[in-house]
Amino acid sequence: xxxxxxxxxxxxxxxxxxxxxxxxxxxxxxxxxxxxxxxxxxxxxxxxxxxxxxxxxxxxxxxxxxxxxxxxxxxxxxxxxxxxxxxxxxxxxxxxxxxxxxxxxxxxxxxxxxxxxxxxxxxxxxxxxxxxxxxxxxxxxxxxxxxxxxxxxxxxxxxxxxxxxxxxxxxxxxxxxxxxxxxxxxxxxxxxxxxxxxxxxxxxxxxxxxxxxxxxxxxxxxxxxxxxxxxxxxxxxxxxxxxxxxxxxxxxxxxxxxxxxxxxxxxxxxxxxxxxxxxxxxxxxxxxxxxxxxxxxxxxxxxxxxxxxxxxxxxxxxxxxxxxxxxxxxxxxxxxxxxxxxxxxxxxxxxxxxxxxxxxxxxxxxxxxxxxxxxxxxxxxxxxxxxxxxxxxxxxxxxxxxxxxxxxxxxxxxxxxxxxxxxxxxxxxxxxxxxxxxxxxxxxxxxxxxxxxxxxxxxxxxxxxxxxxxxxxxxxxxxxxxxxxxxxxxxxxxxxxxxxxxxxxxxxxxxxxxxxxxxxxxxxxxxxxxxxxxxxxxxxxxxxxxxxxxxxxxxxxxxxxxxxxxxxxxxxxxxxxxxxxxxxxxxxxxxxxxxxxxxxxxxxxxxxxxxxxxxxxxxxxxxxxxxxxxxxxxxxxxxxxxxxxxxxxxxxxxxxxxxxxxxxxxxxxxxxxxxxxxxxxxxxxxxxxxxxxxxxxx
Numbered sequence: 001x002x003x004x005x006x007x008x009x010x011x012x013x014x015x016x017x018x019x020x021x022x023x024x025x026x027x028x029x030x031x032x033x034x035x036x037x038x039x040x041x042x043x044x045x046x047x048x049x050x051x052x053x054x055x056x057x058x059x060x061x062x063x064x065x066x067x068x069x070x071x072x073x074x075x076x077x078x079x080x081x082x083x084x085x086x087x088x089x090x091x092x093x094x095x096x097x098x099x100x101x102x103x104x105x106x107x108x109x110x111x112x113x114x115x116x117x118x119x120x121x122x123x124x125x126x127x128x129x130x131x132x133x134x135x136x137x138x139x140x141x142x143x144x145x146x147x148x149x150x151x152x153x154x155x156x157x158x159x160x161x162x163x164x165x166x167x168x169x170x171x172x173x174x175x176x177x178x179x180x181x182x183x184x185x186x187x188x189x190x191x192x193x194x195x196x197x198x199x200x201x202x203x204x205x206x207x208x209x210x211x212x213x214x215x216x217x218x219x220x221x222x223x224x225x226x227x228x229x230x231x232x233x234x235x236x237x238x239x240x241x242x243x244x245x246x247x248x249x250x251x252x253x254x255x256x257x258x259x260x261x262x263x264x265x266x267x268x269x270x271x272x273x274x275x276x277x278x279x280x281x282x283x284x285x286x287x288x289x290x291x292x293x294x295x296x297x298x299x300x301x302x303x304x305x306x307x308x309x310x311x312x313x314x315x316x317x318x319x320x321x322x323x324x325x326x327x328x329x330x331x332x333x334x335x336x337x338x339x340x341x342x343x344x345x346x347x348x349x350x351x352x353x354x355x356x357x358x359x360x361x362x363x364x365x366x367x368x369x370x371x372x373x374x375x376x377x378x379x380x381x382x383x384x385x386x387x388x389x390x391x392x393x394x395x396x397x398x399x400x401x402x403x404x405x406x407x408x409x410x411x412x413x414x415x416x417x418x419x420x421x422x423x424x425x426x427x428x429x430x431x432x433x434x435x436x437x438x439x440x441x442x443x444x445x446x447x448x449x450x451x452x453x454x455x456x457x458x459x460x461x462x463x464x465x466x467x468x469x470x471x472x473x474x475x476x477x478x479x480x481x482x483x484x485x486x487x488x489x490x491x492x493x494x495x496x497x498x499x500x501x502x503x504x505x506x507x508x509x510x511x512x513x514x515x516x517x518x519x520x521x522x523x524x525x526x527x528x529x530x531x532x533x534x535x536x537x538x539x540x541x542x543x544x545x546x547x548x549x550x551x552x553x554x555x556x557x558x559x560x561x562x563x564x565x566x567x568x569x570x571x572x573x574x575x576x577x578x579x580x581x582x583x584x585x586x587x588x589x590x591x592x593x594x595x596x597x598x599x600x601x602x603x604x605x606x607x608x609x610x611x612x613x614x615x616x617x618x619x620x621x622x623x624x625x626x627x628x629x630x631x632x633x634x635x636x637x638x639x640x641x642x643x644x645x646x647x648x649x650x651x652x653x654x655x656x657x658x659x660x661x662x663x664x665x666x667x668x669x670x671x672x673x674x675x676x677x678x679x680x681x682x683x684x685x686x687x688x689x690x691x692x693x694x695x696x697x698x
Contacts, residue, residue, distance in 0.1 A: 021098070149175060201271065250345060387404075451693070458640070536553070
């Protein structure tokens with residue numbers, strides 16, 4: 001009687017197992033549910049001595065391991081029915097004679113075996129002759145025309161009433177297009193037709209290759225011409241869960257060669273990329289496809305493009321940073337076990353920094369381990385740049401994460417204009433190092449630096465809307481200015497009542513002419529500087545310039561851009577702004593509005609409208625504040641009056657801290673990084689390194 005197969009323990013660090021195929025076809029014995037018998041054999045080798053082999057990338061699915069896989073040397077393993085069904089196709093494509101399949105080659109019941117093999121998986125896929133990406137046809141989700149149209153209707157652009165007719169035409173067109181992929185008797189998509197379309201695309205490729213080599217552009221054009229509604233095919237195809245699974249990222253990115261298997265067909269990933277590029281071009285050329293981009297907004301196609309770029313860079317020996325992978329890929333990945341949110345991406349982390357594979361650790365412990373390791377190696381606090389993320393899913397215990405630790409499972413806030421890579425262009429800390437020192441509490445981080453300022457006024461957010469073509473945007477902008485000025489004036493009056501210095505110097509400066517217009521201009525110029533600085537940093541092409549050169553060029557850029565906008569008529573507008581209120585503007589006749597419009601000295605009102613819209617957008621996207629010294633700044637954290645603006649050694653940008661509610665005087669919560677005028681290039685650092693204050697971040 002057959003007994004379960006007994007795995008042999010590994011004795012060498014780089015040992016792994018391979019599934020050897022002992023004959024070309026699977027056993028068709030009626031002794032099902034089972035496969036194999038004399039078809040397979042497991043043997044152990046090392047990564048340095050292994051024969052040529054192919055690795056399999058696939059999705060386990062939710063099925064239990066209830067099918068027996070028999071080995072020629074005796075014994076059997078239990079595998080999922082889905083893997084059992086796919087083995088025949090995998091064997092057919094296995095020209096090397098050896099396969100690596102995690103479900104078989106790793107002892108899934110032994111934690112020590114998994115701890116030994118998981119750190120090697122990146123090398124296993126990298127050293128394989130080819131990666132077979134198997135998309136099980138039964139895992140394509142079942143969708144209806146109604147599901148697709150409902151998803152397309154989420155495009156916020158087409159919710160405006162003026163687009164009602166356009167939106168309806170687009171949805172009607174989409175309904176007809178999706179119907180071509182449905183069974184005749186119902187409105188449910190038939191995935192057999194997805195296979196038929198893939199066959200058509202592969203045939204187009206084969207015909208071209210048989211005739212003569214063609215460019216990828218010519219192939220894309222041919223595919224679009226001969227494939228009905230290619231965007232429907234792509235939307236449905238990239239719904240397969242393989243495109244969103246966490247483990248599949250390193251499996252695909254590390255592959256030297258890869259091929260996709262599904263519906264009995266094999267195709268190269270580059271062919272799918274070509275079709276995707278064609279459909280993307282069609283979005284902008286066909287007005288009937290107005291609602292289609294919403295279907296691809298949070299879907300596997302976007303992730304496939306990003307992961308394909310990572311793979312292309314890796315093949316050029318341009319290894320992506322682990323922080324980049326966590327930031328860009330983890331938040332869009334699905335994992336069954338939370339710990340795999342780190343283990344699934346270990347191929348991108350230096351082996352010296354890899355955490356131990358121990359599933360008794362919580363996901364928070366692993367986030368803490370890798371984030372601390374990332375900060376320790378370059379002696380930098382750059383993980384703080386990855387704070388301010390948007391909650392797209394709530395994992396148990398997320399509220400217990402330390403304030404300094406990015407929740408890598410969430411997406412970086414879409415409201416942020418500056419990316420983490422942009423922030424490294426600043427030099428607020430004068431390039432001082434962060435020296436890691438252990439704290440008794442592993443969830444606390446000891447850092448050094450000093451307080452340089454505090455938050456005095458936080459300008460309220462406005463409900464941002466796009467301005468219309470007429471001057472209806474004018475009162476909205478002026479109301480926005482009034483609201484900001486009220487906050488400014490209220491704080492000034494409060495300071496006067498308490499004989500506090502604070503902003504008194506600023507109030508004297510901006511009110512030197514005795515009018516409120518100077519306050520408005522002060523606010524306008526401050527926000528303009530913030531926006532202009534962002535524009536400059538984003539446009540900066542090289543990070544090799546010295547901070548002095550960057551600061552000098554930035555000063556020229558900001559001054560020029562600010563002066564240009566003010567010269568566009570904004571100064572005159574500010575001088576007249578107090579004349580109108582929203583009600584007064586609404587009460588004016590068309591003739592009265594026209595007279596006002598023609599009294600302003602500019603010929604390009606659309607340009608000014610864009611400038612004003614940007615001004616309103618800045619406080620809408622972030623928390624714009626005025627510091628105690630009168631400098632403008634902004635942060636994406638939820639700051640309040642009295643929060644401390646600090647320079648921490650190892651952080652190229654200032655950080656806002658708030659004292660924690662405990663008995664310690666040195667424990668603080670991180671609110672987030674911030675931009676602050678006159679502090680971004682070391683202007684505020686007036687202490688020696690040994691004079692720095694210690695902060696404990698909790």
